Amino acid sequence: MRRLYGVLATFLIVLATGSGSLAFATQTDANSQKPLADSPLTVEVPPPSDSAVRYYRTGNAWWCFNLLWSLAVPGLILTTGLSRRLRDRAENLTRGQWYLALLAYFGAYISIVGLVDLPRSYWLGFVRPHAYGLSNQLFSKWALDMSKGFGIGLVAAALFLWLPYLLIRKSPQRWWLYTTLLSVPLSLFLVFVSPIWVAPLFNDFGPMQDRQLEARILTMAQRTGVEFDRVFEVDKSVDTRRVNAYVTGFAGTKRIVLWDTLLERLDEDQVVFVMGHELGHYVLGHLTRSLLLLSAVTLLTLYGVHRVGSLLIGRIGPRFGLRGLSDPAALPLLLILLDLFGLLFAPASLAWSRYQEREADRFALELTQDNQAGASAFVALQTNNLSYPYPGTLYKVLRASHPPIGERVRFCNEYRPWESGQSLRYGGRFTR
Ligand SMILES: [Zn+2]
Structure with missing residues (x-):
């Protein structure tokens, strides 16, 4: 185990120090500073403010x-034997x-971790x-949201945690496959219910105030053939000064949600562009x-946890009183492995996400043909x-x-x- 931590520590130190000097370094890309064109429509990217640079650098350290x-x-x-004692x-x-x-x-377990983690989550959350002027949330709201999150975690655990454990017990060799298969309908169910059961526990969701x-x-939206009866406006101004919008839900709960902060700070054309982007996510599936993709990553991750976890339990299990993967006392080991595999697959998942975001931007541009609104909306997001x-x-x-x-x-x-008469990539996905 000590060797594992040694390897792990070396990897993390390399990552942390290497990242400090190499890629997290805040040099601007050489191309970024030259004006793009002399067109009056070109929107310039403002240089980041001092506090944005500090926020970025300290964010990487965090x-x-x-x-x-x-x-x-x-x-x-795990290594202090606390896990074994808790299990007993x-x-x-x-x-x-x-x-x-x-x-x-x-x-x-989550009570102990929640308590130990409280100073860190208070500082970060x-x-x-507040120190960066990004929030005007009251302490009481923060504390209430934290408690609700804890409660939801417990309820979710009571409802679902037994499933993978039962599968490990019943099928020690194939549990990773069955758990993945089960995770597909479960994810769909969670995506379906979270906008109606979970999100409203934290914020108020209402119809958009500006009916026009x-x-x-x-x-x-009608031009894209996607059926939406309404757009939701959420009172995120009680939590943050940031601006954002998102699509969520599935079948009957699918919805576009705009933060009220976004509606306050962006003009109409910019909001319409943002909505074009969100619609893009829907239309492009x-x-x-x-x-x-999540299912594929889950399959690989669980298989990895199965192989490495079984190996480690065989080697170090007796020393820390672990009886097998299905032993509750092995949970910290499973969480460490899930974290490491998550890190391993993060580059691929994030690249996929960035690709989708770029295509949603392209969709919004083709739909609105309002480059000025799009570029200036992103500048508003930046600031x-x-x-x-x-x-x-x-x-x-x-x-x-x-x-x-x-x-x-x-x-x-x-x-x-469209200016040079070229065909649009998503031209067939909406009417003019
Ligand atoms: Zn997006």
Whole structure:
């Protein structure tokens, strides 16, 4: 085990120091500073403010720390023998009923981790965004949201955690395959219910206040053949000063949600462009494709956890009192492995996500043909969200789910195939 941690620590140190000097470095790309063209329509990318640069740099340091932290906490719980003691206590308490013992162990585990993690989550979730002027959330709302998150975690665990454990017990060699197969309908179910059962626990979702703008948006949606009866506006201004919008849900719960902060800070044309982007995700089937990709990643991850986990338990299990993969006391080991495999597959998943975002941008440009609105909307996103417009390569590879803002503005400025009579990539997906 010590050797594993040695290898792990070396890897992380290389990652952290290498990333500091190499790719997270905040040099702007040479091309980024020259004006794109002399066209009056070209929108310039403003240089990041001092606080945006600081936010970016400290954010990268935090990313490295968080990674170490997410490995160190379960690592300590496992190696100090605390995990084994918690399991013994849980089993005594529940008189050997494995499901109840599992739940009791899990409840104790997330309570301990939640407590140990409280200073870090308070700093990152409350102090830091306030220090950068990104939040005006009240402490009471932050604390309430944290407690709700904890409660939802417990309920979700009570409902679903037994499934993979039962499968490990019943089919020790094939559980990873069956768990993945089961995760497909389960993911669909969660995507279906989260907009109606989970999201409203944290914020108020209502119809868009500006009915005229909503009508304009719905008319655009009709052009794409996607059926939406309404657009949701959410009161994110109680939590943040950032601006955003997203698509979520599945079948009867599918919806486009606009943060009220976005509606406050962006003009009508910019909001319409953002909606074009969100519609693009729907029309191009991004949600379904992401779920398929997620299943593939889940399969590989669980297979990896199965192989490496079984190997490690064979080697070090007896020393830490672990009986097998289905032993609740092995949960910290499973979490460490899930984290490491998550890191391993992150570059591929993020590249896929960036590709989809670029195509949604392209769709919005072809649909609205309003390059000015698109480019200026991204500049508004940059300034309001303190985004760093030209992050380094390592940032992109390991962290970025969206293309850098600088690249998105440039794409909006340059992509105009309709002006030279070229055919549109998604021309067949909407009516004129
Ligand atoms: Zn998007």
